[in-house]
Amino acid sequence: MKINLISDTVTRPSQGMLEAMMSAKVGDDVFKEDPSVNELEKKIANLFGKEAALFFPSGTMANQTAIKLHTQPGEQLICDKYAHVYNFEGGGVSFNSGVSCKLVDGSRGMMTSDQVTEAINPPDFYHSPLTSLVCIENTTNKGGGACWSFETLKEIKTVCSNNDLAYHLDGARLWNALIAKAEPPEQYGALFDTISICLSKGLGCPVGSVLVGSKEMMDKALRVRKVLGGGMRQAGYLAAAGIYALNNNRLRLKEDHRRASEIGVALKELSFIRKIEPIETNIIIFEIDEAKMSVGTFLQKLKEKNVYIIGMGEGKLRIVTHLDYTETMHDMFLSFLKGL
Numbered sequence: 001m002k003i004n005l006i007s008d009t010v011t012r013p014s015q016g017m018l019e020a021m022m023s024a025k026v027g028d029d030v031f032k033e034d035p036s037v038n039e040l041e042k043k044i045a046n047l048f049g050k051e052a053a054l055f056f057p058s059g060t061m062a063n064q065t066a067i068k069l070h071t072q073p074g075e076q077l078i079c080d081k082y083a084h085v086y087n088f089e090g091g092g093v094s095f096n097s098g099v100s101c102k103l104v105d106g107s108r109g110m111m112t113s114d115q116v117t118e119a120i121n122p123p124d125f126y127h128s129p130l131t132s133l134v135c136i137e138n139t140t141n142k143g144g145g146a147c148w149s150f151e152t153l154k155e156i157k158t159v160c161s162n163n164d165l166a167y168h169l170d171g172a173r174l175w176n177a178l179i180a181k182a183e184p185p186e187q188y189g190a191l192f193d194t195i196s197i198c199l200s201k202g203l204g205c206p207v208g209s210v211l212v213g214s215k216e217m218m219d220k221a222l223r224v225r226k227v228l229g230g231g232m233r234q235a236g237y238l239a240a241a242g243i244y245a246l247n248n249n250r251l252r253l254k255e256d257h258r259r260a261s262e263i264g265v266a267l268k269e270l271s272f273i274r275k276i277e278p279i280e281t282n283i284i285i286f287e288i289d290e291a292k293m294s295v296g297t298f299l300q301k302l303k304e305k306n307v308y309i310i311g312m313g314e315g316k317l318r319i320v321t322h323l324d325y326t327e328t329m330h331d332m333f334l335s336f337l338k339g340l
Helices: 015-022 035-047 059-070 092-097 113-119 150-162 174-181 185-191 215-227 236-248 253-268 295-304 327-338
Strands: 052-056 076-080 100-104 131-137 166-171 194-198 209-213 273-276 283-288 310-313 316-320
Touching (some): 015 236, 035 185, 035 209, 035 236, 052 215, 052 236, 059 092, 059 131, 059 166, 059 194, 059 215, 092 100, 100 113, 113 150, 150 166, 150 185, 166 174, 174 185, 174 194, 174 253, 253 273, 295 316
Parallel strands (some): 076 100, 076 131, 131 166, 166 194
Antiparallel strands (some): 052 209, 194 209, 283 316, 310 316
16 A cells, blocks of 8 residues: 655545536636636635635646736745745746745744845835735745744734735645634635635645635736636636535545644654654654664655655655545554654
């Protein structure tokens, strides 16, 4: 039995999701005539209390579109040094929008309002890029699935409002944060100008993210999506998976969080584990004391048991739980860790 804990993107559609996809009503979404896509967009816009939403093939494209909406070439956005938009989107910030990133040295991917304030370039100092956008990632990937304090997010919003800055949320794993902190999506919709919301991570869809915002913003986003090549035709087969996931897979994220926490407990018992980041959701990031066991040896031991995880660089390893990681797999993995 293969146990794949590389990411929560490795899941495959369940039988129920496949049936929903195969029975989907579809049309040509480029002409906005796909009823399933329209239903998904309306459903997510309503969940977050936004006027409109737009379906994208990937979270990266949704984020890049949002950045393009909020900035002009030569300007600058503020984000944490761990941010996905800076580290894992292929340099798209500069390539697609001609924008640079002012990196903040936050804690586990999270900044404070004071740090954001300090990062803003004086708007009348034309030698430096004009700051125009603040990007947040919740939960933080490189930060180990950490959830932002909503009070901190509100404080940063005040800074944005006072300095005429746009405010975008990369919600790649926002569903996990909402479940972990028992927060309603509407309060995020009220705070951010735009939010990208992923369906292919915790919710288990094969493809898809949705960008939400004002109707005016989403009308502009439609054009940017076209420029980026993101127009899809009978995309309702994919949208139907998203509708199914929203109706069936959100609450079960608690199971992923519980299993991640239990893996963390098992790792703490191992003498060669040097550090484990605090575990709040479904991501475990840890470091190995290579004086006691090399990373390569540990990964090989896992591979021999048909268990796969991923390295994040800088000596860090990552485990991600997900809906295809069953209780049986979980028991087997815990037993293996206890035997090391």
